[in-house]
Amino acid sequence: MGSLGHTDFDDVGTKVLSPSTLAHVVLRTGNFQKMVDFYLNFLGGTVTYGNDFISFITYDEEHHRIALIGIPGTGPKVPTSAGMEHIAFTFPTLSALLLAYRQRKARGIPPAWCVNHGPTTSIYYKDPDGNMLETQVDNFDTIESANEFMTGKYFAENPIGTDFDAEELIQKIKDGVPDADLKKRVEIGPRGLPSDF
Template identity: 70%
Template sequence: MAKVLSPSKMAHVVLRTGQFDKMREFYKAFLGGQASYENDFISFITYDDEHHRIALISVPGTGPKIRTSAGLEHIAFTYESLADLTLAYQQRKALGIEPVWCVNHGPTTSIYYQDPDGNQLETQVDNFDTVEEATAFMTGPFFGENAIGTDFDPEELIRRLQAGEDEKLLKKRVEIGPRGLPSEIF
């Protein structure tokens, strides 16, 4: 059987919520976005050239997220540079949106957040210039030993960036040996 034709891109994610007003204000702030359309039960939010990237639907009877249930783990958003990633971190922090986890996975440097419903959001920057370089790291011994990554302090990362350290060097993962899933996140 032939391989299925792959899509050209991922267009959007739709989230069901019982906290519609809190969620739509959160996502507009988190993404620096705006609603391309919304009413009292649906909101289509965009921040780029797509008409919407996140849609929120208020569904009566929607209960709170159960962290241990199967389903979507997180949604990831990519930035062009470490400077952009940390600037967005600082802007979110000024709005009271604090990260729940900061980790250099190896292929990416990532800052995770949680929305009002408990859905996780990853903001990231690619650590390699090409997909081939990232794949080579992911098939190498360090990633095999630790596919989760090494935690970092975003404030220290900002200090180092502002001191003029090279972004490429700052994105290189510090190797810590074997690591499993952190229980406070998963």
């Protein structure tokens, strides 16, 4: 900002101004109605605007977080092509993450992978087109603590994480095990990506 609160458009600084937030993701699909139904269920969302080829879906204060565009002739996803790997959605608590998992499971949306990455405890899903979706809870109370873990020896040894069973985690919560203990990653040594990625 220049003097008197005016923006100095000639001061290009040392880096580009970062956005304030990530607003939405738009997905092209050949399975339009199936994808709309999936995302409404998956997100517990509503359609802000929709017609027979476009749908704007929200689940919070933003007018849309996911937009779907049905384009005739769109072929199936090619899993080995370059592009977006997944979209991640954060939950405020471990219990909220696991309740949403149970609710999705009851609606026929099973998880594809449950893993404690270290910085997050994450449950992954696939939409009808094969796009990967991550639901997560932060495992650390501060960014500094998460960064410290990510620059430490355990994350360098295994940046992928340790798989877990969501039902076992729910039982541990019911048994009174503190969230802090459940969010702590079990160290298993080096590992690569799962074979089905």
